[in-house]
Amino acid sequence: MHGSQIEAFVEDGDGVVILRGEHDIATTPDLRAALGRVRTGSDRILIDLGACEFLDSSVLGVLIGELRHARERAGVLIILLPRDHASPVRRTLELTGLLDVFDVRESVI
């Protein structure tokens, strides 16, 4: 699948954004908008990359921006990663040192 999809909702007070498929400079505006929607009123944001097949450095830029937002308002940002440890998404976060920067958990998708 080479499409991309973004789902955003609030559940039990948590803002949840699910990325599916491939995400890059073309989808970061939608991602930013989705985060803006769920951010209001949620102290905890979950970004679920369990079904994300690709992300580039511009998406990482949005994730880091979100982490700064979260820290400024003493909120929490959690990144959920594909369970497959060989997934490209995991490797990209590892190469950029971001596995150590984010609060990272395993996705159940």
Next chain:
Amino acid sequence: MHGSQIEAFVEDGDGVVILRGEHDIATTPDLRAALGRVRTGSDRILIDLGACEFLDSSVLGVLIGELRHARERAGVLIILLPRDHASPVRRTLELTGLLDVFDVRESVI
């Protein structure tokens, strides 16, 4: 001359820092300290590069940091450049687009 020298003083309420010679990663700690000394109590900082023969991107990093400081406290940062338009220092600021970012004047050194 391949040495480097930093002079810092307050004059008429302005914080003045004069860089002479070559400045790089080895001299940025002294530059930061000098700026810290003159910053207190001065709304206007002048960094005089009129006798600066070389600066690298780590010095530019300090200058940009100082510009942020200045903006945060609604102060002013002025960069004085060598009169020689072919000077390496001018070219470095030009290449990095910083001639348009800083308030730039001509040095009388």
Next chain:
Amino acid sequence: MRLLRICLAPQPEEVAMVRQAISGVGEALGLSPRLLSDVKLATSEACTNAIVHAYEDGERGAGTLVVLAAKAPDALVVTVTDGGRGIAPRIDSTGLGLGLPLIAALSRSLVIREGPGGGTEVEMTFGLVEDPVP
């Protein structure tokens, strides 16, 4: 040996297509899944840089972006060329500066030079088998 040549508009929506094309090339060469994803990411980053940095906002419409892939004896060489203003640091870049070091980390070698049309040519060489120490 040339494996791929695509000319495209330097627009964000085009990058996914480049990744798909370069994946096809990599699969045909029998690259491992990890190498394949490295080639995709590096190529994607190089295209994104051309799209974001090579052209002034108003000039992207007339801009060009060419992606070439060629097989060397034991390597895949991917070249991304724009016809833009040439590489230079931009203090007001909204990016994090991850692109170039990421490409350098993903490739066996990275060459940056002026393109034939005055823009930037980014040439990335990848091994066909994974290096012993990853």
Next chain:
Amino acid sequence: MRLLRICLAPQPEEVAMVRQAISGVGEALGLSPRLLSDVKLATSEACTNAIVHAYEDGERGAGTLVVLAAKAPDALVVTVTDGGRGIAPRIDSTGLGLGLPLIAALSRSLVIREGPGGGTEVEMTFGLVEDPVP
């Protein structure tokens, strides 16, 4: 033809010495003042990157930094090699990310590859006369 080879400790205080040495090389080749200052700045940035990024804080003491200069038919080639951890993006870099694009802007071509000892080799090629369009 090799013009220079210096091995030095990857320490901030050493960079001025490298600039002085490479200036001597450039002057001997009759480079224009502008080319000379471009070579100095690019070489300085490459050394600084090796000093700042190649080694973990505790390991710089045992680190190496080698600067080579060689003359090609119509070019000066400067190579800066460290024995560090290899190039990769570092999100916590305190730098502005100006170094690599600045080197690319200053040089005719920039090559980044793994060094023989596993670190990073940065090869910068400069023309011996200024390009017609600066």
